[in-house]
Amino acid sequence: MITIKDLRKVYRQGGDTVVALDGVSLDVPTGKIHGIVGHSGAGKSTLVRCLTLLDRPTSGTVTVNGQELTNVSDSKLRDARRRIGMVFQHANLFDSRTTAQNVAYPLELIGVPKAEIKTKVADLLELVGLGKFANAYPSQLSGGQRQRVGIARALATDPDVLLCDEPTSALDPQTTDEILELVKKLRDRLEITVLIITHEMHVVKQACDSVSLLEAGRIVEHGELGEVINTAGSRLAATLLPLPGDTPSGEGRGPILDLLYSGEQATEPIISLITRTFGIDVNVLAGSVEQLGEQQFAHLRVQLPAGTDAAAVREHLLGIGVAVTEKGGK
Amino acid sequence: MEFLTDLLNNPGITKALWPATVETLQMTALSTLFTVLVGLPLGILLHATDKGGLAPVRWLNVVLSGIIVNITRSIPFAILMVSLIPFAALVVGTALGPIAATVSLTIGTIPFFARLVETALRDVSSGKVDAALVMGSTRMQVIRKVMVPEAMPGLVAATTTTVVTLIGYSAMAGLIGGGGLGRLAYNYGFVRFESDIMIVTIIVIVLMVQIVQILGDWLAKKVDHR
Numbered sequence A: 001m002i003t004i005k006d007l008r009k010v011y012r013q014g015g016d017t018v019v020a021l022d023g024v025s026l027d028v029p030t031g032k033i034h035g036i037v038g039h040s041g042a043g044k045s046t047l048v049r050c051l052t053l054l055d056r057p058t059s060g061t062v063t064v065n066g067q068e069l070t071n072v073s074d075s076k077l078r079d080a081r082r083r084i085g086m087v088f089q090h091a092n093l094f095d096s097r098t099t100a101q102n103v104a105y106p107l108e109l110i111g112v113p114k115a116e117i118k119t120k121v122a123d124l125l126e127l128v129g130l131g132k133f134a135n136a137y138p139s140q141l142s143g144g145q146r147q148r149v150g151i152a153r154a155l156a157t158d159p160d161v162l163l164c165d166e167p168t169s170a171l172d173p174q175t176t177d178e179i180l181e182l183v184k185k186l187r188d189r190l191e192i193t194v195l196i197i198t199h200e201m202h203v204v205k206q207a208c209d210s211v212s213l214l215e216a217g218r219i220v221e222h223g224e225l226g227e228v229i230n231t232a233g234s235r236l237a238a239t240l241l242p243l244p245g246d247t248p249s250g251e252g253r254g255p256i257l258d259l260l261y262s263g264e265q266a267t268e269p270i271i272s273l274i275t276r277t278f279g280i281d282v283n284v285l286a287g288s289v290e291q292l293g294e295q296q297f298a299h300l301r302v303q304l305p306a307g308t309d310a311a312a313v314r315e316h317l318l319g320i321g322v323a324v325t326e327k328g329g330k
Numbered sequence B: 001m002e003f004l005t006d007l008l009n010n011p012g013i014t015k016a017l018w019p020a021t022v023e024t025l026q027m028t029a030l031s032t033l034f035t036v037l038v039g040l041p042l043g044i045l046l047h048a049t050d051k052g053g054l055a056p057v058r059w060l061n062v063v064l065s066g067i068i069v070n071i072t073r074s075i076p077f078a079i080l081m082v083s084l085i086p087f088a089a090l091v092v093g094t095a096l097g098p099i100a101a102t103v104s105l106t107i108g109t110i111p112f113f114a115r116l117v118e119t120a121l122r123d124v125s126s127g128k129v130d131a132a133l134v135m136g137s138t139r140m141q142v143i144r145k146v147m148v149p150e151a152m153p154g155l156v157a158a159t160t161t162t163v164v165t166l167i168g169y170s171a172m173a174g175l176i177g178g179g180g181l182g183r184l185a186y187n188y189g190f191v192r193f194e195s196d197i198m199i200v201t202i203i204v205i206v207l208m209v210q211i212v213q214i215l216g217d218w219l220a221k222k223v224d225h226r
């Protein structure tokens, strides 16, 4: 369980001030995987640095399993940091240490006996599927394997929270999926809470239960995946289920609607429903239908005949749980 | 052949070469030891107190880097040696001999080595330091368990360079009473015009430097797992 309350971070650069985080509040329940997405400069890295207190937030609090990390002494902070396991974009393994020695590092810090370290490290490497690589140096591993070592190292102190900063951004698509599968498996097995910072929508689709959109230091959209997609005008939905780039605008013929829906509605014949209810022809301009997690989601752009009462159609669709955005047309 | 027989009968070779070599080795070894003992912590301090370091302290960094290290390094070594003679006499009780020379050599090389250490540490990516901190390391643990081991190839190379420099400097120190091969070359080669001794001395010094460099490169490679 991780709770962020009104987190602000202001950087001073000479005379200028940069508000990198502008009141970020967030709750991630135990055992959930939450994604935070945002464009370059949105404040993702700053958020990570404030969560681990590598940078002190200007104000606001971070609480992990009831323990506040902000406003504690240095020695308490070190203890608190062990409650968060962190995974980095480039793994940040120690090149002078073997795989096993890397995973052992956090345990050495707290003086765990050698024999105990040995069994724990062996278990962790087995867990991430690297049992055979205990004595390899990071330079002898592939990017995906390095990231697995990073994950094992992050889990060494049995943290409550796994914080992943762009964990797959340096990996190819197949390795990305393998790492995400591993994260999901670990969440199920260890009941940890996971926070993934990413700019890849694919990661959100593949692994996250809920998602926040960070923009200019604020969370502008937030919710469970299904919820976000069913929100009319949601930018997250539009990026999670993008329409093909060359979608015709159909300008000047009839009203154009963007429909977003999920679950049960996705299996219903929405188009024929409109046709039957209103006695009109519906032209599908573009569409994408995808399975995200357990649910099916659809994003359609349709054009109604000129002169149709778009408002009535919209009203009707909203009534059955379809998110509708009017895109123009007559 | 005659040249060789001459050489082997020359007291400069038979009597003086071996002790002079030992003295040079002594000076180099002792100064290397003290240079590393003082220069390594100084280099770490230079890096840590710098902006963005583990413990940025502006005034301390200015004093260490700007004043002590830069000023000492900008004084030509020969002049530094001469000016340190009284200090060496104060520390070891004599202004002559390899031990006295060790004092000046050490003081002269510490800032040089400290800068090399600082550069080697700077090559450790900040991501590794962040990772170590996030795992709950104290700053001391970050230095001892992460920064120094990760910078080891660079530190070994820095030490090799320092030893090579010290061999050269120790020859210079020989001229102002330090003894060793520098003294030998000066006494026989320059004062008495025995150029064969000069040549032999040069060969010995070149060999020493080669051996140190080869050993250093080998060790640097051995500790480099990148």
Ligand SMILES: Nc1ncnc2c1ncn2[C@@H]1O[C@H](COP(=O)(O)OP(=O)(O)OP(=O)(O)O)[C@@H](O)[C@H]1O
Pocket (backbone or CB within 6 Å): A011, A012, A013, A018, A019, A020, A038, A039, A040, A041, A042, A043, A044, A045, A046, A047, A199
């Ligand atoms: N140390 C710093 N000093 C001053 N300004 C900073 C500092 N770090 C970040 N900023 C500013 O804060 C804002 C957010 O930066 P941040 O690095 O968090 O973005 P990001 O979302 O991680 O972007 P990216 O995806 O490119 O990594 C930017 O405007 C950046 O210029």
Ligand SMILES: [Mg+2]
Pocket (backbone or CB within 6 Å): A044, A045, A046
């Ligand atoms: Mg960033």
